[in-house]
Amino acid sequence: MVSLALINRCIARDKLAQRQLYEACAPYVYTIIKNYIPDESYRKDAMQEAFSHIFASLENYDINKGQFKNWISRITANRCATLLKRTINFNLRLEETITPDTAENTFAYLDQLSKVEIEQLLVNMPKGYRTIFLLSVIEDYSHKEIGELLTITPETSRSQLFRAIKWIKKNIFPHSKAIIYGTL
Amino acid sequence: MEPFDHLKGKLREESPLPEGFGWDDMQKGIFEKMAQTPIPINKPKRFRSWKLIFFLLGMGVTLGLVTLFQIGANQQEVLSNPSKKEVVSIPSPSSLDKITTEQASNRTIENSTEQAVQISVTSLNKVIKANIEDKESIGGNASFIITKKDLLNTKNLSANIQAGLANLNPTKTIIENTPRIDKLQGSEKTPENQEESTLKQTIKTPIKKHIISPTIKEMEQLNSVAPPTAFNNTLSPLKAVINSISTEKEKIIWALTALEKKPFKLLNYLRLSAIKPLPLSQPLAVEKNAQSARFSMALGAGVNYWTPNWENTIISQERAKYEKAFLGNTYAVQLGYQLKPNWAISTGLMWSKNYSKFDYNQVETQQRTKEAALVEIQVNSFTGDSTKIYGDKIINVEQTRRVVHYNSFQKWAIPLTVKYSLRNRKMEYAFGLGTMLTLSTHTSGKTVNPEIIDYNATSPIYKSSFAIGAMGSFDLNYHFSKKYYIGAQLAIVKDLTNWSQTNETVLKPTLFHGQIMIGRKF
Incomplete structure (x- = not known):
């Protein structure tokens, strides 16, 4: 996707190289931002924020530590979380009750959801749950890292993730009851 | 998380860029933000210096304490711990004579070594037994051997020695016996009034420095600094006793026996109390037990x-x-x-x-839908026929989780x-x-x-x-x-x-x- 030569040229502030890198990575970065920030009006700002950090941090990229894609993914998630953290109420605790039936079928059903349906599910999810769910499950951040990033305790992160999964279990079925229960 | 692997794959699928997200539209904003963004530097892993400092400090304090106490213990050992009276030095014939008579010392210097005889007072019997078994001399490189038999035969020493020992009560009997001592000794007299007062002062001398092995040279220095006064006069009966003993071996035997006797014990104590501490040429050997x-x-x-x-x-x-x-x-x-x-x-x-x-033990109430449940029975009061109506019913289920x-x-x-x-x-x-x-x-x-x-x-x-x-x-x-x-x-x-x-x-x-x-x- 992105060659080392291109990265080196970007470090040297070559405008053409920066453009090439942006065009190569922008769709991927945008996909990540879209998951974190449902409001389209904020996405442009988040995109600029993410790329400004990517360009500024290119010197620190170590090819031996992982793929470039994963590296920019972490930077993007990091920037999104930083932008969101002031607006998230991490003490939010919704009343959720789940039935054993739904719990058993949740993961099986998740596999059947399309990308659009998953994105719709994430949009509806409370902001705090979503951010921590994405950071933990999709970006593989540890609770300690999440805690440092969002200035919360690892235990809060853990409990928010637990609640997020519970929320998914509860809210996943209304989208397609017919698939699971037929004519229920 | 395994259950979410599929979800992860789907969320990573790239979406097309919407309008307004092209490079031309974004570059200005990106560069503006870049100017405000401090260049992050890969910081080396934070070194927990305080932990190392704490560890080193702890180690230092421990080592320091051990060293300090070791030095303190060594000094205590050398300068005689009052509670450690088991090892004291008995003066060699030479040093004993230094205190008593000049003539005796001149004689015994020839046979003695500079190293003082060390013996355990409290374990005197053990030492004697050891000597019997080992047949070792206890007078440094003195030429005679003292055995238990020798010590038992001390009763056969001359009647003068026995009489002298019997009369060696410095607190009471010295003054009474003075005429007899004078007779034996000839020229030396003990001042009567001075005797008791000096003795009291001597008793008040702080008990310190028991374990002292002065060399002959040091003893001479000591005598030159503090010449024999009334204290030495208290020992005047000994002169007669010592002079009456003919051989060096008998003198040692007599000394060992006399140490066990009450008046001599006190004299020995007084003598040791009166001696100033002197630097030791070598540390004393402490019995390893x-x-x-x-x-x-x-x-x-x-x-x-x-x-x-x-x-x-x-x-x-x-x-x-x-x-x-x-x-x-x-x-x-x-x-x-x-x-x-x-x-x-x-x-x-x-x-x-x-x-x-x-x-963990908690009871939760959940609502579940029961399908085809009997929800109603309609009874026709005229005909008596009943009709059962089935339907879905929401029921509360109590679930205990442990x-x-x-x-x-x-x-x-x-x-x-x-x-x-x-x-x-x-x-x-x-x-x-x-x-x-x-x-x-x-x-x-x-x-x-x-x-x-x-x-x-x-x-x-x-x-x-x-x-x-x-x-x-x-x-x-x-x-x-x-x-x-x-x-x-x-x-x-x-x-x-x-x-x-x-x-x-x-x-x-x-x-x-x-x-x-x-x-x-x-």
Whole structure:
């Protein structure tokens, strides 16, 4: 996707190289931002924020530590979380009750959801749950890292993730009851 | 998370860029933000310097204390510990004569060595027995051997010696016997009034510096600085006795025998008390026995128990409700160093595993839909026919959830205590106070936070760094031989560091250790 030569040229502030890198990575970065920030009006700002950090941090990229894609993914998630953290109420605790039936079928059903349906599910999810769910499950951040990033305790992160999964279990079925229960 | 792998794949599928997100539209904003963005530098992993400083400081203090006490103990040993009277120096014939008569000293210098004879007063009989077996001389390189037989035959010494010994009571009888002593001695007289007063002063002299082995040269210096006065006059009866003994061997035998007799004991004490401390040319040899063994090492095994002491937060209360301490096991290697007869420091290494029982029990009510349930029976009152109506019915279901799990906390610890011990024959009681440096290496289990969560090495909720605690201990040891002992130890440790990673849950437990130990002294 992105060659080392291109990265080196970007470090040297070559405008053409920066453009090439942006065009190569922008769709991927945008996909990540879209998951974190449902409001389209904020996405442009988040995109600029993410790329400004990517360009500024290119010197620190170590090819031996992982793929470039994963590296920019972490930077993007990091920037999104930083932008969101002031607006998230991490003490939010919704009343959720789940039935054993739904719990058993949740993961099986998740596999059947399309990308659009998953994105719709994430949009509806409370902001705090979503951010921590994405950071933990999709970006593989540890609770300690999440805690440092969002200035919360690892235990809060853990409990928010637990609640997020519970929320998914509860809210996943209304989208397609017919698939699971037929004519229920 | 395995169940979400599919989700992860789908969310990573790239979406096309919407309008307005092209490079031309974005570059201005990106470069503006870049100008405001400080260039992040890959910081090297934060070096926990305070931990190293703390460790080095601890090591330094420990080494310093050990060195300090070692030096102190050596000095104490050299300058004679009043409680260590078992090894004192008896003057060689030469030094004895120096105090008594010039003539005697001139004679005995030829046969004596510069090294003073050392003998244990309290274990005199043992020394004599040893001499019988070993046939060794006790007068340095003197040319005669004293055996038990010789000592038993002291009754056969001349009647003058016996009479002289019988009359050697410096507090009462010297003045009375003065005429007879004068007769024996000739020229020397003891001033009557001066005798008692000087003696009293001498008794008041602080008891110090028992273990002194002055060389002949040093004794001469001592005599030149402090010439014999009335004190030497108190010894005047000895002159007669010593002069009446013909051989050197008999003199030594007489001295050993006389030491056991009451008046001479007092004289010997006075003489030693009156001598100023002198620098020793070489340290005295201390009998190596179990009493002088300074190092000890013990191995122990036992059980432990802990009280979590959850502090008053909501999550802590929840945890305290469901999590109870349980018996664990402890193994330890303990190293001790005796600083003084009653004081010792102790350190070592302890491995312990603490357990707690997590017993979660909660009843939840859930609503479930029951299909095709009998919801109504309609009865026709005229015909008596009944009609059953089936349908879906929402029913409340009570569900009890119980989770039982044994949580474990594995710890390595370095105790450092100062102990005060009391010895009663073979039993030893020791009370210790100090600190315990604990390193938590592995914790795993389940707890509430506020829902049930798992914790382990990969997702810990407790610290794995060093923690410090205050420690108190009580040891009860039985010394079944000079070197070996068995004992029991009870220790209480109050952790001063929070085990939890966050301040939401503060856990500073109190730990109790009970161990059976077997040890050896070196």
